[in-house]
Amino acid sequence: MSREQQVSAVFVQVADSLIDDFDLIEFLEQLCAHCVTLLDVSAAGILLANEKDTMQTIAASDEATHLLELFALQHNQGPCLESYRSGTARTNIDLNSPTATSAWPAFAARARRSGLRTSHVFPLRLRNRAVGALNVFHTSLQPLSPQDASLAQALADVATIALLQQRDLDQEQAEKAQLQRALTTRILIEQAKGILAERWNTNPDTAFTTLRAYARAHQLRISDCARRIIDQSLSTNDIPHP
Numbered sequence: 001m002s003r004e005q006q007v008s009a010v011f012v013q014v015a016d017s018l019i020d021d022f023d024l025i026e027f028l029e030q031l032c033a034h035c036v037t038l039l040d041v042s043a044a045g046i047l048l049a050n051e052k053d054t055m056q057t058i059a060a061s062d063e064a065t066h067l068l069e070l071f072a073l074q075h076n077q078g079p080c081l082e083s084y085r086s087g088t089a090r091t092n093i094d095l096n097s098p099t100a101t102s103a104w105p106a107f108a109a110r111a112r113r114s115g116l117r118t119s120h121v122f123p124l125r126l127r128n129r130a131v132g133a134l135n136v137f138h139t140s141l142q143p144l145s146p147q148d149a150s151l152a153q154a155l156a157d158v159a160t161i162a163l164l165q166q167r168d169l170d171q172e173q174a175e176k177a178q179l180q181r182a183l184t185t186r187i188l189i190e191q192a193k194g195i196l197a198e199r200w201n202t203n204p205d206t207a208f209t210t211l212r213a214y215a216r217a218h219q220l221r222i223s224d225c226a227r228r229i230i231d232q233s234l235s236t237n238d239i240p241h242p
Contacts, residue, residue: 006038007151010158023221024182025189026212027162028059035155036061039148041136042116045069046159047080048124048132048179055081055132056183063205064114065137068107077104079121083133086123089153092143093119111137120144122156124163131163131179185223192226199236210242 013027028046035044045060047069055073060066072078079093082103094100095117101108111119116137124132134156136144144152163178189208196207211229215222228234 003038006034010034010155013162023223024162024178025059025185026222028159028182029212031155031159032059032061035134035136035152038155039136039144039152041120041144042139043137045080045135046124046132047073047084047135048183049084049130050183051177051180055084056186058132058182058186063203063208068111068114068116069135071110072104072107075104075106078107078135079104079119080133080135083121083123083135084130087125087130089120089122089149091120091149093121094141095119096141115139117141118143120149120152122149122153124156124160126160126163131160134159185226188223188226188230192229195229196236196239200241202242206242210239214239 010031013030032044032046035041043061043065045065045068046058047055048058049055057066057069057073060069069078069080072080079090083090095108095111098105117140118138120136122134122136123130124134134152136152189211192211193204193207196202196211197204200207200210211225212222214220215225225234229236
């Protein structure tokens, strides 16, 4: 699929968000995957704010990035949190530079241990405030061109549009409730992913990929599959082992 076709696919998915059974988590996971291919980066992750204005990880292109974002939240530092609080983008952050990472040295050290060298971050804006942030990474000291930076912000804006379609714009509490539902769904998926990884003796990335493939093959929402795995109404033996 060409770059133009991938961009078109993203906007088609946003249009699909108008339907009642739109799966926000699935969309944001796919958006992270699109970021990796469209921007030629190594990884991507999205954080969203809950009803208490605290950030939580909601989607990532791989398990290592998901764990890195969790580390950022646990230590209350990192470029995603900075972008969320300031509402501004920041590109070409050298994670080896003490000056560039002076506000979050622990995060930078953890990112380097994960093999990452450069970070770029973009806010997810809702009206005049940010509701989250998109963070993309390179494993080398690779700058993001102005054109790719514009595309990355557009993808972040697309994620925000999908959120807007899923909430009542006139009800602030409804907005926060939608975010909370998405975050709760993320927790269910993480729990199901852990159950499958343990029972199959495999890694979380493989468990998630297999779970997602099963959900798609049976035309089910991945969140519903995760919930059924947790309450044991769906036997893990019914899901083909990876």
